[in-house]
Amino acid sequence: MKKFSSLATVITFCLFLGGFAAAFFLLPARTFSEQENRRLAEAPAFGAEELFSGRFADGANEYVADQFPLRDVFVKIKSAAELAMLKRANNGVLYTKDQLAVLEFDSYSSRTEITKNADGFYEKTVAAMAKSRSADSAKAGIPCVTLVPPRTIDVAGSTFGCAGHGDALFAALEANFAPEAGFIDLLPDMRAAYENGEYVIYRTDHHWTTAGAYAAYVKVMQKLGAGENIIPREVFSAEKTADFSGTTAARANFPVYTRDTLEIWTLPDEADYSVVADGRELGGFYNREHLNGSDKYSAFLDGTHAITTVTKKSGEPRKKLLVIKDSFANCLIPFLAREFDIVALDISSAPAASAAAKEYGADAILYVCNAENVVSRGLLK
Amino acid sequence: MxxxxxxxxxxxxxxxxxxxxxxxxxxxxxxxxxxxxxxxxxxxxxxxxxxxxxxxxxxxxxxxxxxxxxxxxxxxxxxxxxxxxxxxxxxxxxxxxxxxxxxxxxxxxxxxxxxxxxxxxxxxxxxxxxxxxxxxxxxxxxxxxxxxxxxxxxxxxxxxxxxxxxxxxxxxxxKETVSGFASGVNRFVCGLSKKLILGDGAAAAADFFTAQNEFGGSVLGTWAAVIFYTFHIYFDFSGYSDMAIGLGRMFGFELPENFDHPYVSRSITEFWRRWHITLSTWFREYVYFPLGGSRKGAGRTYFNLAVVWFLTGFWHGAGWNYIIWGVYFLLLLVVEKAFLGKLLKKLPALGHLWTLFFVGIGWLIFFRTDIPSLFADLGRMFGAGASSFAPEYPSVLLRLLPFALLCAFACTGLPKKLFEKALSRFPALGYAVPFLTLALAAVCTAYMVDDTFSPFLYYIF
Known part of the structure; x- marks a missing residue:
């Protein structure tokens, strides 16, 4: 039997190595991974310079990893193995069947960043951002509202017995914003709503749900003195898309978890608005084609664009709201657009809010930058 | 590569x-x-x-x-x-x-x-x-x-x-043989699993607790970081040696053993007979013995040990923490040689605790390349400068407890013993071995695909 065992070990191992090597070379290269929502690496260029600089080696490592046969199956196996070791997490995502959450800020996942951030990060860096945001708001001289949508872990901490470092972040923001910035601390209400069993954040995606965005809409309207024009929740009819699996789930690849339902809240007046994203008329607030793909959240305003405007087709004069935003605002803007004409600029490429407000003749400014973007990318500037 | x-x-x-x-x-x-x-x-x-x-x-x-x-x-x-x-x-x-x-x-x-x-x-x-x-x-x-x-x-x-x-x-x-090749495959896959599944997992856990500590650490959180460092370096390095030995066998070579379950040692002296054996052997053969070893009186023996341990520390890296690390083990070995060794032999339980405690602290010294943060961590382990005893969210600590137990189990000779016992009781299990190896290789592949690049720690020395 020892002989059998040895022979079988050698044969299976060689077939395993050889089989995957052959499949790697014979199968056509893929250009895009649906699951990871990114372009895959291409074969590296070969030449003496590439070889000696190490670029060829780096490129080849990346190429083999990206083009490895059954890549999507293997990442699922790894996730299952992590769960089998009872870690209740994979790739930094905490697991329960009904709620997934990224544990740490992106920037904390590498050692150098930890040290960089730790040295009084909240006291210094976050405070500095809040102060510069306040100063810019004062400079603009028009009403401003600043929203920092919390992360899932900040809202759903009770499910995991852990709240990351969100509390410290929001305390620092609260302490350092001047009244001119119009900062609204959404965390307490969202947390209470979540505890109450309300569906304000997705189970599988890092965004807030449409209901979560609606709650923020109410607050923004009140802050801008338009509280009496808030459209009651009952008036909307919800168009539901089941089986939504979002960004958090894509990162973790857990074998078993509860999918989300993505809701689009509509009113009969939808056709009255002209929505233009980077110069292209979208034909409404929603691009429903995305609902059939994996990136369903992009249905809201067709995903990320550098500049998106909303006006009434009738040309009715209305106040103009400048929105400097990340993707959290995409499902908030349709609500606000019933009250204001909108100019929305992508936060990563937008100029200072005060300058942009002057350029577009805005009557008010809304700043939307979620907690992750504050800490990891410093976009609340 | x-x-x-x-x-x-x-x-x-x-x-x-x-x-x-x-x-x-x-x-x-x-x-x-x-x-x-x-x-x-x-x-x-x-x-x-x-x-x-x-x-x-x-x-x-x-x-x-x-x-x-x-x-x-x-x-x-x-x-x-x-x-x-x-x-x-x-x-x-x-x-x-x-x-x-x-x-x-x-x-x-x-x-x-x-x-x-x-x-x-x-x-x-x-x-x-x-x-x-x-x-x-x-x-x-x-x-x-x-x-x-x-x-x-x-x-x-x-x-x-x-x-x-x-x-x-x-x-x-x-002479290359089928049975040699097969045992090489088993050893290689075993080492690969140690490195990828346990070593990298422990590294992530250690980094996680270190990150927590940067925001005002707790006593238990700092201990958890040290414990996971201890697992990390063992599975990383011994896994690498297993892979090396396994690969050697695939080509007909029998390379020397490098680890022998070091964490079950009952003294630091024993630990260094079981940890990175080929390095200790090298220093013994080419530094300690030529200096006279222990044959030239007590004073000279301690001097020779001092030279060896200074060099051992310095070999691991050009930094003060590595020198401190070498001298730290020198002191422990001297204490054991002078009087404690006999006592530890009589009280094995104390010996295990003594060894694990000081080896763990040793790894903290090893990993903390900047001295102030080393002393901050050392202090925190005993309450000095800690914000609390338990982490703010104890469930985070508990979440990794099963994994820590798995690592502890895998550090001992028990898994091998149990497997051999099962094999002698149910010989038919032998037919399953190739497929178990294959399954483990597939799981390891899954870890590599998921996290495509994780350099070895010992790579930089």
């Missing part, structure tokens, strides 16, 4: 195996030599030349040593000194120049990087010259087998440190 990468396992290894077994026996060493150079040069080809100069000088001076070793010891010694100087000069320059420059307030050379594996292969080459001088080995007549000895890719970059006399017979007269 690292072993735990897809490109190594699914491209380099099958190609190398196929070519190696396809060519006639006399071509096998040249094949290994050339392909090992390719393995080494992957990503950093410039340093191939440096390694070849090291090999060529030791090879050439070997003729001088051999010529005079019986007739004129002085001349033989000159050739030995030349060989050692050339090799040590490279190591000293690349590894320690900037450290010493900073010590004397001078400007270092910016961008001076350490050639991969230089600490390991330099020691291997030196073992040849010294043993040749001592008359313990025959001179290497042909360049290719000698080059193959140094560059043999399984052990080239992170050990085990193979002495020439241990392997010279295998270089020219080894």
């Amino acid at each position: 690292v072993f735990s990468s897809l490109i190594f396992i699914f491209i380099y290894l099958p190609v190398t195996l196929a070519v190696y077994y396809a060519v006639p026996v006399r071509w096998r060493n040249p094949v290994l030599f050339v392909l090992s150079l390719a393995f080494y040069g992957w990503g950093e080809p410039a340093y191939i030349a440096l390694m070849l100069v090291s090999i060529a000088s030791a090879y050439a001076f070997g003729f001088g040593i051999d010529k005079f070793r019986q007739t004129d010891r002085k001349k033989a010694k000159v050739f030995l000194a030349l060989s050692l100087c050339v090799n040590l000069a490279f190591l000293l320059f690349f590894k320690y120049f900037n450290f010493f420059a900073s010590l004397f307030g001078a400007k270092g050379i910016p961008g001076l990087t350490l050639p991969v594996g230089i600490s390991f292969y330099t020691f291997q080459i030196m073992s040849y010259s010294v043993d040749l001088y001592r008359g313990e080995v025959e001179k290497a007549r042909r360049f290719v087998p000698f080059g193959t000895y140094v560059t043999l890719f399984p052990q080239l970059i992170a050990g085990p440190i193979v002495r020439y006399k241990e392997i010279c017979g295998q270089l020219t007269g080894r």
Whole structure:
């Protein structure tokens, strides 16, 4: 039997190595991974310079990893193995069947960043951002509202017995914003709503749900003195898309978890608005084609664009709201657009809010930058 | 190239195996030599030349040593000194120049990087010259087998440190067998699992707790970080050695063992007999014994130990923490040698606790390259400067408890013992072994696909 065992070990191992090597070379290269929502690496260029600089080696490592046969199956196996070791997490995502959450800020996942951030990060860096945001708001001289949508872990901490470092972040923001910035601390209400069993954040995606965005809409309207024009929740009819699996789930690849339902809240007046994203008329607030793909959240305003405007087709004069935003605002803007004409600029490429407000003749400014973007990318500037 | 990468396992290894077994026996060493150079040069080809100069000088001076070793010891010694100087000069320059420059307030050379594996292969080459001088080995007549000895890719970059006399017979007269290959496969997959599943997992856990500590750490959180560091370095490094030994067997080599369940030791003395065995052996053979070992009185013995442990620490890295780390173990060994060793032998439970405690603290010293944060962590472990006893969210700590228990279990000899017991009770289980190995290899592949690049810790020494 020892002989059998040895022979079988050698044969299976060689077939395993050889089989995957052959499949790697014979199968056509893929250009895009649906699951990871990114372009895959291409074969590296070969030449003496590439070889000696190490670029060829780096490129080849990346190429083999990206083009490895059954890549999507293997990442699922790894996730299952992590769960089998009872870690209740994979790739930094905490697991329960009904709620997934990224544990740490992106920037904390590498050692150098930890040290960089730790040295009084909240006291210094976050405070500095809040102060510069306040100063810019004062400079603009028009009403401003600043929203920092919390992360899932900040809202759903009770499910995991852990709240990351969100509390410290929001305390620092609260302490350092001047009244001119119009900062609204959404965390307490969202947390209470979540505890109450309300569906304000997705189970599988890092965004807030449409209901979560609606709650923020109410607050923004009140802050801008338009509280009496808030459209009651009952008036909307919800168009539901089941089986939504979002960004958090894509990162973790857990074998078993509860999918989300993505809701689009509509009113009969939808056709009255002209929505233009980077110069292209979208034909409404929603691009429903995305609902059939994996990136369903992009249905809201067709995903990320550098500049998106909303006006009434009738040309009715209305106040103009400048929105400097990340993707959290995409499902908030349709609500606000019933009250204001909108100019929305992508936060990563937008100029200072005060300058942009002057350029577009805005009557008010809304700043939307979620907690992750504050800490990891410093976009609340 | 690292072993735990897809490109190594699914491209380099099958190609190398196929070519190696396809060519006639006399071509096998040249094949290994050339392909090992390719393995080494992957990503950093410039340093191939440096390694070849090291090999060529030791090879050439070997003729001088051999010529005079019986007739004129002085001349033989000159050739030995030349060989050692050339090799040590490279190591000293690349590894320690900037450290010493900073010590004397001078400007270092910016961008001076350490050639991969230089600490390991330099020691291997030196073992040849010294043993040749001592008359313990025959001179290497042909360049290719000698080059193959140094560059043999399984052990080239992170050990085990193979002495020439241990392997010279295998270089020219080894026999590859199916059962040897199979045991190599099992050992390789076992090492790969240790590195990827346990080692990298423990590293992530240690980093997680360290990150928590940066925001005001707790006593338990700091302990958790130290415990996971302790697991991390063991599974990472011993996993690497397992892979090296396994790969060696696939090509008919039997490389020396490097680890023997070090965390079950009952004293620090025993720990160092079980941890990185080939390095301890090297220092014993080529530093401690030549200095006189323990044969020249107590005072001289302690001096010799001090030299060995200073060098051991410094070998691991050009930084003060590594020197402190070496001296730290020196003190512990001296205390054990002087009086505590006997007591620990009588009280094994105390011995285990003593060993694990001080080894754990040792790893903290090892990992904390900046001294202030080392002392901050040390203080926090005992309450000084800690914000609380338990972490703010104890469930985070508890979440990783099953994994910690799994790691602890895997550190002992129990898994192997239980497996062998099961095999003797149910011999039919033997039929399942190849498929269990395959399944484990698939899981390891899944870890590599998911996290495609995770460099080895010992890579940088």
